[in-house]
Amino acid sequence: MSAGSTSAAAGPSSVSIEVKQGSTPLQLDVGFMLSVDPNQLDASKLSSSSSAAARDAYLLERARNSTQHLLNSIFSLPFTKHADVGPLATLPPIQPSSRICEPREKPLPKTESKPLTKWEKFAKAKGIQHRKKDKMVWDDERKDWVPRWGFEGANKDEENQWLHVMPSNAEDGYNPSAAAKKVLKERKAANEGKRLKNLQRAAASSATPSNSATVSDRAAAREVKKAQLEGDLLRSKRSTASMGRFDRALPNESKTFKTKSLKRKFEPNEVNTSAERSVQLGxxxxxxxxxxxxxxxxxxxxxxxxxxxxxxxxxxxxxxxxxxxxxxxxxxxxxxxxxx
Known part of the structure; x- marks a missing residue:
């Protein structure tokens, strides 16, 4: 079966199998069953002035032209006859030089290293080597390997066992299964909180100052940092016995702020009778x-x-x-x- 026999068997009203190459020849890779039309689209036929039906007909004609070129090449290949499906064409082997670079689905991996979590920093400082736990553990009661976590896992034994040891200080209505499930939920919530904190620390460490930040934003951030430093300095001075009076002054410190001592308020010795009565009644x-x-x-x-x-x-x-x-x-x- 070939393209010529198919054209001869077809009637005069059938679509032509001729291919228009255009200014640039069509690129064909039969091994990948790929046909590419590198010619530019006609902007006049795709403008808003033309109707939608005309635009669709033009695009359909371009797609049919490329597809027909591929089918003509496939029908020219050697084939074998099959009783059920008909003729089977043998595609040529794929050449290493004919590799096609397709668009990447996933984003490129990040070149910078992932920020360490709190536990990873601690393990690195203490020299603790990471050892991955086995997913399956041996169960002496079942005499079989069971998953460490998940469905029918070893961590569910305390919840599903029919006999529990009651603690001596257990209250009335104590349910061991419910208590075990509560502990598991609390552990999950704690792990989720740690995960979110790790993400927050990683985002803070990898954040870079934006180039689009305005001058006012930078000035406001500088004022906030300055106020924090002044507050820390004031608290450190007040922590001394002399309230910072005899501490060495920093450059331009007196222009910025002064350490203020706490003023005690004393009531006068002679007060109004009504005021004294209200205080005592209170x-x-x-x-x-x-x-x-x-x-x-x-x-x-x-x-x-x-x-x-x-x-x-x-x-x-x-x-x-x-x-x-x-x-x-x-x-x-x-x-x-x-x-x-």
């Missing part, structure tokens, strides 16, 4: 509200009072001391009467 009202909320327990600390009165010896020593002192007084009086 204090009494506060004590009354505290008494209603917590009862009499918050007014006097009984244990502290007993400890103070007994000098740390306890209630029994305090009771014995009071009894002994009363007996001593009575005995001295009786003894005095006998002496007289």
């Amino acid at each position: 204090l009494l009202g506060k004590m009354e509200r505290a008494q209603k909320a917590g009862g009499d327990k918050g007014l006097v600390n009984t244990r502290k009072a007993v400890k103070y009165a007994s000098q740390g010896r306890g209630t029994a020593a305090l009771v014995g001391h009071s009894t002994g002192s009363q007996g001593g007084k009575g005995g001295s009086k009786k003894g005095g009467r006998k002496g007289k």
Whole structure:
């Protein structure tokens, strides 16, 4: 079966198998079954002035021309007859020089190294070698290898087992399976939080200043950084005993700010009677509200009072001391009467 026999069998109303090469010959690779038309499209036929049907017909004609060129080349190849599907053409072997560079689906890999996570930095500083855990672990009860995580994994044994050891301090209504699932959910949430923090640190470390940043943005960032430095310096000066009075001054420090000492406010010795009455009534009202909320327990600390009165010896020593002192007084009086 060839292109010539197909053209002869076709009627006069069939589409022609002739190919228009144009100014630049069509590029053909039969091994890849690829036909490329490098000629430029006619802009006048694709302009907005032409109708949509005319544009579609022009593009369809260009595509048919390239496809017909490929089919003509395939039908000229040697073929073998097959009882079920008909003739089968044998494609030529692909030559190494005829490689075609197709568009890349995925983006190019990044040349810079990926920022290290918090654990990777710690492991690198301590010299800890990364060892990948095995996905399968041996289960003594099942006598078989089971997945470490996931469906029917070893980490689900505590949730699915029918017998649990109850802790001694377990509350009423304690459910071991629910507690194990809760611990698993908390661990997942913690891991997700760590992952997000690692991404945030990586984004902050790999972020570069934008070239489109305006002068006002840079000035605002500079003022913020300056205010932070001034606040840190002021706090460090206030932490000394002299409140930074005898510290060595930095250049242009006095023009920027001065260390201000804390001013204590004292009430005058003679105040208005109404003001004093309102302050005392407010204090009494506060004590009354505290008494209603917590009862009499918050007014006097009984244990502290007993400890103070007994000098740390306890209630029994305090009771014995009071009894002994009363007996001593009575005995001295009786003894005095006998002496007289």
